Amino acid sequence: MANLELQVSDPLELLRFYVGYWEACIEDASAPFCVCALLASQLPVLPEEVGLEVRAHFRSLSEWLTAVLERGARHGQLQLMSTPHAEAEAFMATVHGAMLSARAYGDPKIFGVVTGSLLERLASRFPCDETRDRDGCSHDRDEKR
DSSP states (O other), X not given: OHHHHHHOOOHHHHHHHHHHHHHHHHHSTTSOOOHHHHHHTTGGGSOHHHHHHHHHHHHHHHHHHHHHHHHHHXXXXXXXXXXXXXXXXXXXXXXXXXXXXXXXXXXXXXXXHHHHHHHHHHHOOOOOOTTBOTTSOBOOTTOOO
């Protein structure tokens, strides 16, 4: 992720490159996909030290995605429907779920269908109105911050 940040500065492009990496792994049926996603499903039976590493990976990925989404929303490049952290968690879960679905169906195109709609939603441009604030999130006017 750090190398990717050195090569690409646009938040939407960062997300596309991230998804593209996994899409290439899914298309090549012999290549593994995210090992941490697979291991996470087995946390109850894994040695503690492996579990700690898996959790650390998820935290690190979540932090990176949160930062990318925050930056994209701040610059008006990404449209968030929730907080950057919540969007990051949903993004990560969607990508991991798309991996599993593509493999389960034996159809690598499923990954692109699922992640493509996610990226389209984030890239959507909505007109600004008083219910949207600087973080790109839609807020109820009566919501207390």
